[in-house]
Amino acid sequence: MTTGTAEVETVTPELEAAAERAQSRRGVLIALPSWAYLILFFAVPLVIVLVYSFATRSSTGLTQLEGWNLDSYARLWDPLVGEIALRSLLLATTTTVICLVVAYPFAYYIATRRPVVRNVLLILVMIPFWSNFLVRTYAWRVLLGTDGPLSQLSQSLGGEPIRLLFTNTAVLIGLVYGFLPFMVLPLYAALERMDWRLVEAARDLYANGWTAFRRVTWPLSRPGVVAGSILVFIPTLGAYVTPAILGGAKTVMLGDYIVSQFLAARNQPFGSALSIAVMSVMLGATIMYFRSGARSL
Amino acid sequence: MSTTSGVRPKSPTERLLAANSWVVYAFFYAPILVLIVFSFNDNNNVGIWTEPSFRWYEAMLDDNDVLRAIRTSLIVALISTVVATILGTMAALALERFRFRGQRAYDGLVYLPIIIPDVTMAVMLLLFFAQGFRILDGLIGWSPSFGIGTISLSHIAFNISFVAVVVRARLGQLDPRLEEAAADLYANRWQAFRRVTLPLILPGVMGGALLALTLSLDDVVVTSFVAGPGATTLPVYVFGLVRRAVTPLINAVSTTMLVASMILVGISLGFQRNTRSTVPVTEPQPEPANQ
Amino acid sequence: MTPAVELSNVTKQFGDVVAVRDLDLTIADGEFFSLLGPSGCGKTTTLRMIAGFEFPTVGSLRIHGHEMGLQPPNKRPVNTVFQSYALFPHMTVSENVGFGLRMNKRATAEIGERVTRALGMVQLAHRADAKPNELSGGQQQRVALARALVNEPEVLLLDEPLGALDLKLRQAMQLELKELQQRVGITFVYVTHDQDEALTMSDRIGVMNEGSLLQIGEPQQIYEHPTSRFVADFIGEINLLPAVVVDHESVRLHGGHVIRATTGAAAGEAVTVAIRPERLELYDLDEVIPDTANRLEATVQRRIYHGDVFYYDVDTPAGVIEAKEENRPGVELYEIGEKTVVVWAPEATTVVQE
Numbered sequence: 001m002t003t004g005t006a007e008v009e010t011v012t013p014e015l016e017a018a019a020e021r022a023q024s025r026r027g028v029l030i031a032l033p034s035w036a037y038l039i040l041f042f043a044v045p046l047v048i049v050l051v052y053s054f055a056t057r058s059s060t061g062l063t064q065l066e067g068w069n070l071d072s073y074a075r076l077w078d079p080l081v082g083e084i085a086l087r088s089l090l091l092a093t094t095t096t097v098i099c100l101v102v103a104y105p106f107a108y109y110i111a112t113r114r115p116v117v118r119n120v121l122l123i124l125v126m127i128p129f130w131s132n133f134l135v136r137t138y139a140w141r142v143l144l145g146t147d148g149p150l151s152q153l154s155q156s157l158g159g160e161p162i163r164l165l166f167t168n169t170a171v172l173i174g175l176v177y178g179f180l181p182f183m184v185l186p187l188y189a190a191l192e193r194m195d196w197r198l199v200e201a202a203r204d205l206y207a208n209g210w211t212a213f214r215r216v217t218w219p220l221s222r223p224g225v226v227a228g229s230i231l232v233f234i235p236t237l238g239a240y241v242t243p244a245i246l247g248g249a250k251t252v253m254l255g256d257y258i259v260s261q262f263l264a265a266r267n268q269p270f271g272s273a274l275s276i277a278v279m280s281v282m283l284g285a286t287i288m289y290f291r292s293g294a295r296s297l
Numbered sequence: 298m299s300t301t302s303g304v305r306p307k308s309p310t311e312r313l314l315a316a317n318s319w320v321v322y323a324f325f326y327a328p329i330l331v332l333i334v335f336s337f338n339d340n341n342n343v344g345i346w347t348e349p350s351f352r353w354y355e356a357m358l359d360d361n362d363v364l365r366a367i368r369t370s371l372i373v374a375l376i377s378t379v380v381a382t383i384l385g386t387m388a389a390l391a392l393e394r395f396r397f398r399g400q401r402a403y404d405g406l407v408y409l410p411i412i413i414p415d416v417t418m419a420v421m422l423l424l425f426f427a428q429g430f431r432i433l434d435g436l437i438g439w440s441p442s443f444g445i446g447t448i449s450l451s452h453i454a455f456n457i458s459f460v461a462v463v464v465r466a467r468l469g470q471l472d473p474r475l476e477e478a479a480a481d482l483y484a485n486r487w488q489a490f491r492r493v494t495l496p497l498i499l500p501g502v503m504g505g506a507l508l509a510l511t512l513s514l515d516d517v518v519v520t521s522f523v524a525g526p527g528a529t530t531l532p533v534y535v536f537g538l539v540r541r542a543v544t545p546l547i548n549a550v551s552t553t554m555l556v557a558s559m560i561l562v563g564i565s566l567g568f569q570r571n572t573r574s575t576v577p578v579t580e581p582q583p584e585p586a587n588q
Numbered sequence: 589m590t591p592a593v594e595l596s597n598v599t600k601q602f603g604d605v606v607a608v609r610d611l612d613l614t615i616a617d618g619e620f621f622s623l624l625g626p627s628g629c630g631k632t633t634t635l636r637m638i639a640g641f642e643f644p645t646v647g648s649l650r651i652h653g654h655e656m657g658l659q660p661p662n663k664r665p666v667n668t669v670f671q672s673y674a675l676f677p678h679m680t681v682s683e684n685v686g687f688g689l690r691m692n693k694r695a696t697a698e699i700g701e702r703v704t705r706a707l708g709m710v711q712l713a714h715r716a717d718a719k720p721n722e723l724s725g726g727q728q729q730r731v732a733l734a735r736a737l738v739n740e741p742e743v744l745l746l747d748e749p750l751g752a753l754d755l756k757l758r759q760a761m762q763l764e765l766k767e768l769q770q771r772v773g774i775t776f777v778y779v780t781h782d783q784d785e786a787l788t789m790s791d792r793i794g795v796m797n798e799g800s801l802l803q804i805g806e807p808q809q810i811y812e813h814p815t816s817r818f819v820a821d822f823i824g825e826i827n828l829l830p831a832v833v834v835d836h837e838s839v840r841l842h843g844g845h846v847i848r849a850t851t852g853a854a855a856g857e858a859v860t861v862a863i864r865p866e867r868l869e870l871y872d873l874d875e876v877i878p879d880t881a882n883r884l885e886a887t888v889q890r891r892i893y894h895g896d897v898f899y900y901d902v903d904t905p906a907g908v909i910e911a912k913e914e915n916r917p918g919v920e921l922y923e924i925g926e927k928t929v930v931v932w933a934p935e936a937t938t939v940v941q942e
Contacts, residue, residue: 472674474670474672475676477639477641477668477670477674478668478675478676479676479691481640481661481662481668481688482735483692483739485662488691492687496678
């Protein structure tokens with residue numbers, strides 16, 4: 001091929017754009033299967049729930065799709081719903097705070113060990129974390145039973161048998177137990193990533209241990225605190241299994257309440273409305289978190 | 298992080314921190330240990346210890362319901378893990394390595410199932426299948442029933458996102474220059490993927506697969522909603538047992554599940570250790586959809 | 589002889605940002621060509637367009653006469669040595685080096701032989717089975733080089749390959765690369781921001797700034813006769829003095845002094861006079877100065893010891909000038925505050941029009 005200009009095809013913006021479009025098409029193709037799957041088995045179901053939340057419940061418990069109304073949403077303002085929602089919120093907040101208080105020194109300790117020790121300690125955290133959630137929650141059912149080992153222990157020490165099962169406290173313990181690793185790991189990640197020379201610099205500038213922590217370590221670890229709090233708060237709010245196993249009739253939380261709408265109570269529209277409401281709150285919280293500048297969980 | 302000096306005098310704060318850590322570890326492991334110990338208990342009552350025996354393990358192996366539930370769990374876990382890993386990995390690639398219109402919406406779609414509480418997910422899928430089957434029945438006079446199929450489809454639905462997040466993190470750490478180098482050395486897109494990208498993201502893919510497997514084996518709420526009368530998975534079965542009456546049989550089953558999952562984790566950690574480059578094994582994991 | 593690389597009218601835009609503007613560049617076959625410029629000047633973008641990792645927005649890119657502007661990188665007869673080496677961490681050294689040959693479906697025996705030869709050329713045959721993370725930076729760089737050269741490309745592209753090496757190693761590698769290129773005869777296109785490197789290694793240099801090519805020429809040409817203020821300032825140390833043209837043989841500096849310098853600019857035009865510090869000599873007040881030389885009274889402000897040379901900052905009516913004098917016996921030292929004359933040849937005076 002000669003270097004004559006006649007046959008040479010020079011690049012133009014249109015050609016460049018065409019090349020980029022071809023690349024995009026490939027991306028779309030690769031995204032297609034998961035996109036299709038999620039649309040069918042996630043987006044569509046979501047829409048159906050939304051639709052159902054506007055439907056009516058017949059006297060026999062069937063859902064009637066004619067006659068749209070906002071009854072189900074109106075019922076959200078019911079005092080009973082409010083009580084359950086409040087309890088769930090309280091429990092979720094308490095769980096988060098306890099997890100934070102317990103996890104922070106723990107994560108701090110791990111993060112300040114030598115790398116070899118650190119890895120071992122982390123694996124020791126991961127092992128119970130990776131084992132079955134249901135089983136771990138069930139273990140507390142055994143432990144907290146009135147004739148359970150903890151009760152026997154306290155009795156042998158001269159105290160009362162423990163009557164914690166089916167109370168708010170039992171649910172709290174179960175939730176803290178289940179979600180503590182979710183607080184530990186982001187905290188650890190944030191602390192580990194920190195530049196500890198900054199603490200040294202603070203010390204060099206006459207700060208004592210506590211001040212150095214308050215003014216350097218704590219602010220720098222805040223992203224981890226926020227991430228961990230979100231990772232604990234959100235699932236705890238909608239918790240189902242733990243309250244179901246460790247709680248009782250007096251400790252109904254949102255999760256259980258929603259489930260019962262689809263089983264015993266047979267009020268699908270109301271259950272759908274509840275689901276949408278809970279989901280919106282969580283979505284809102286997450287969006288706020290991302291808007292505040294955080295990059296990822 | 299640079300721990301400067303290895304030799305530091307143990308201040309009271311240090312001792313306190315160390316003590317606190319021991320307490321936390323005890324807190325983590327005590328219930329599990331109690332469970333394991335009591336599964337070898339000869340007593341009918343769950344909490345009172347009499348003498349060691351294998352009685353409940355024998356009962357477990359005799360129990361057809363349990364065995365069937367185990368089988369269903371494994372089948373569902375296998376199917377959903379394989380499919381979700383493939384789809385999730387493709388999703389991660391599409392999001393990290395390409396640019397196309399609607400990518401941000403697609404990103405949100407992939408991320409959403411992680412944020413959704415599993416109760417909502419369960420409700421969504423129940424209504425979807427119920428409604429879908431009704432429509433199908435009306436159209437062609439037949440509809441599938443709830444069972445392994447619906448459970449698997451549901452598990453895939455939430456697992457895709459988790460796999461995608463894990464693989465995406467790994468992809469993000471991959472030097473894009475490596476794929477350019479492959480192209481520079483005459484590899485076409487598929488060859489570059491197969492010989493460079495895939496081997497290097499394999500730990501991430503495996504990690505995602507492990508997460509999917511765990512989530513599938515752990516799941517209670519979604520499965521119980523879409524299972525139907527014929528099929529049940531092990532955690533749902535155990536959950537039902539617990540709601541009804543607590544017997545030491547559950548202890549034996551639970552211990553088995555515990556040990557199995559720990560072995561699984563051990564294998565995967567071993568695998569990751571062999572193929573790791575610079576990615577730490579213990580990255581913060583996204584929360585599973587169950588509680 | 590068909591030029592190895594030809595860019596005509598090439599512009600590259602990323603959205604609103606113009607990274608490369610109207611580039612016309614011809615690189616001769618078999619030459620060692622360097623693209624030199626500060627960060628963000630567009631040199632790496634240009635290299636990536638030759639490699640195929642970016643497409644030009646406008647223009648034509650030919651390799652040995654064949655239009656390649658829109659060809660993907662795996663269809664171009666060029667190979668790249670990356671700044672970060674980009675060695676495949678999961679493959680051994682020989683698997684890395686043989687990668688391109690495997691992609692081209694060469695016979696196994698041929699691959700083995702060529703890889704061994706390439707590794708021998710960079711003296712790494714004994715590390716053939718090592719993984720990249722077991723090698724030092726210098727060794728990794730040589731593997732990257734072997735991996736590219738083994739394919740016998742028509743053009744070899746190098747993107748600041750020596751940046752991560754320490755000084756001594758870098759200087760040794762510079763000579764090695766130069767020798768290698770001369771031996772192998774392949775066209776090298778070398779991107780760097782280090783002007784010492786470019787001056788040492790290149791047959792020709794192209795200086796870029798803000799997307800445009802400012803000057804192309806042989807190293808000596810660029811150094812001795814910069815055609816723009818930027819090039820004068822960027823390469824080596826330089827004294828830049830504002831002046832006004834008197835005629836095409838003399839200009840007037842600030843402070844009124846007229847000196848001899850050749851210029852094509854019109855009388856009255858404002859120009860910049862560029863003089864290299866090493867071309868300036870300090871004379872005692874009573875020393876004899878050649879008639880044709882340029883001179884200015886100077887007071888020594890500062891003297892900086894620099895091992896092999898002394899830097900003098902001297903204050904003159906035209907401004908503060910920096911002179912460089914060798915540090916060896918027989919060369920007189922001047923003290924701070926001492927009055928001297930700074931002298932230089934008219935040929936060493938470059939007039940730049942900006």
